Amino acid sequence: MFENINRHYSSADDLGTLDFNGESEYCNFHGDEMTIAKGYSSVIEALASVLPDGLIQLGRKVTKIEWQYDGGAGTKPVKLHFSDESVMYADHVIVTVSLGVLKKGIRDNSAMFSPQLPSFKTEAISRLGFGVVDKLFLKLSSPSTHDDNGMIFPYLQMVFHQSDSKLFHPKVPLWIRRTALIYPIYPNSSTIVSWFAGKEALEMESLDDEEIIDGVSTTMSFFLANSKQFKNSVKFSNILRCKWGSNPLFLGSYTYIAVGSSGDDLDAMAEPLPKRISKNCPPLQILFAGEATHRSCYSTTHGAYLTGLREANRLLKHFQCVDDV
Ligand SMILES: Cc1cc2nc3c(=O)[nH]c(=O)nc-3n(C[C@H](O)[C@H](O)[C@H](O)COP(=O)(O)OP(=O)(O)OC[C@H]3O[C@@H](n4cnc5c(N)ncnc54)[C@H](O)[C@@H]3O)c2cc1C
Incomplete structure (x- = not known):
């Protein structure tokens, strides 16, 4: 999970290509x-x-x-x-x-x-x-369930088997297997956001909307199978995504x-x-x-x-x- 979150933060597809000394000069800007x-x-x-x-x-x-x-x-x-x-x-x-x-x-x-x-x-x-990082927004179709905190979708941190493909669930697509986070854009929103980086981001950019909706819905139904509130409520109606890797005026996201x-x-x-x-x-x-x-x-x-x-x-x-x- 840590590795995948840092792929998003850094934009490096493979964290092994990040220069540790160089990156240590990076400064967080003051303030919230x-x-x-x-x-x-x-x-x-x-x-x-x-x-x-x-x-x-x-x-x-x-x-x-x-x-x-x-x-x-x-x-x-x-x-x-x-x-x-x-x-x-x-x-x-x-x-x-x-x-x-x-x-x-x-x-x-x-x-x-x-x-x-x-x-x-x-x-x-x-x-x-210069790597690729993309956000994917999904709209929940007619969300009806709320948890005790009023959330209609949980804040999920996901971990997937990475090295042993025999443990991969065949219905969970490869392009989502390095996504660490999926969560509502604010606590009671029906718009969900998720981050993609590197090869998986480029793959996500190339798919049809339907393929993405199917892939995310299937993955969520496995993750939420044991959740009382959310297990039947994960249906997405449409998506919005950026395509920073393939857009010829950008060809990536950041340095x-x-x-x-x-x-x-x-x-x-x-x-x-x-x-x-x-x-x-x-x-x-x-x-x-x-x-x-x-x-x-x-x-x-x-x-x-x-x-x-x-x-x-x-x-x-x-x-x-x-x-x-
Ligand atoms: C998913 C994602 C999340 C991010 N989150 C944050 C965040 O939370 N906080 C933060 O501070 N930053 C964030 N960033 C980074 C931030 O968006 C970029 O660092 C910033 O936009 C870079 O600005 P720029 O002006 O250097 O380049 P760009 O925004 O890439 O602008 C370059 C411009 O050049 C134009 N251009 C290219 N080729 C030509 C041409 N031939 N002729 C004319 N014009 C051309 C393009 O159209 C574009 O308008 C995020 C980026 C992404 C992708």
């Missing part, structure tokens, strides 16, 4: 954890509300970022190409695509950056780990320090380009933000947010709008 009732987009909307209307353009996929080692012909050094074949010129670009998208760019040798990223960047991108990488790689991720500034080479052409660029808060929303502030401040300092960051 909270759920944002209106969703994360409400945070973005509040931040963006001070910007002029129309400044933020959504749904525009960048296909190539052209930057310059030395003075080019254009008045602005960075040229962005979009999937609709339009282009945009900029003095500075802050890249916040996921580590999964950057890794794919290197694997496929695709020309997302032209010239290609320098080796100190590509090596850090390749060494760091971990894989064996062979370290916090220095996260710092390398954060370094702006070009690294060496010369008379002919405009400074701060490409800056990097996002969770994979924060040494101690990687893998988190606040890490991503703080790196956005860091890079905005870097530019403000460059333009002498602030004294120091």
Whole structure:
């Protein structure tokens, strides 16, 4: 159970690939954890509300970022190409695509950056780990039973036989056998959430809704067979799930320090380009933000947010709008 919960926390499919020293630099943020009732987009909307209307353009996929080692012909050094074949010129670009998208760019040798990223960047991108973690939400159909605490579904921590497949129940699907938790999103809710990681998450992403409902229902009926309150009440009507592993704009969920990488790689991720500034080479052409660029808060929303502030401040300092960051 501990292993499987930590697969969710870390995003590492195999905990043996986590670098113990590197991971020990991870810091929990102070204060309580909270759920944002209106969703994360409400945070973005509040931040963006001070910007002029129309400044933020959504749904525009960048296909190539052209930057310059030395003075080019254009008045602005960075040229962005979009999937609709339009282009945009900029003095500075802050890249916040996921580590999964950057890794794919290197694997496929695709020309997302032209010239290609320098080796100190590509090596850090390749060494760091980026795993898949997905949440699955299930709606209980017409729940009628409550336990003494008013719960219509219990908070379940599950343990499955792992090593001896002869002990596996043939009706419990393999993709659920490494899920440790399934529970209502709040105590008397009829919406149940469960977490999937690694190979099992990718498998879950590929299934039909019906297969998932069948698999979870069968598993729950075994777990709750001896429960007076819940044994007949586990029927799910529909599901909602994320597909972070297969979504081409994410290709995974969040970063971990894989064996062979370290916090220095996260710092390398954060370094702006070009690294060496010369008379002919405009400074701060490409800056990097996002969770994979924060040494101690990687893998988190606040890490991503703080790196956005860091890079905005870097530019403000460059333009002498602030004294120091
Ligand atoms: C199941 C799950 C639970 C989590 N729980 C928590 C939690 O409780 N607390 C917490 O702090 N964090 C949590 N996280 C982590 C948190 O959500 C991430 O760390 C955070 O969203 C990362 O933000 P980011 O801006 O770095 O990257 P992303 O959110 O990955 O954003 C990258 C953006 O780049 C865009 N993009 C990609 N390619 C292109 C392209 N070619 N052109 C244009 N745009 C492109 C994508 O569309 C996306 O909008 C969780 C994550 C998951 C998956």
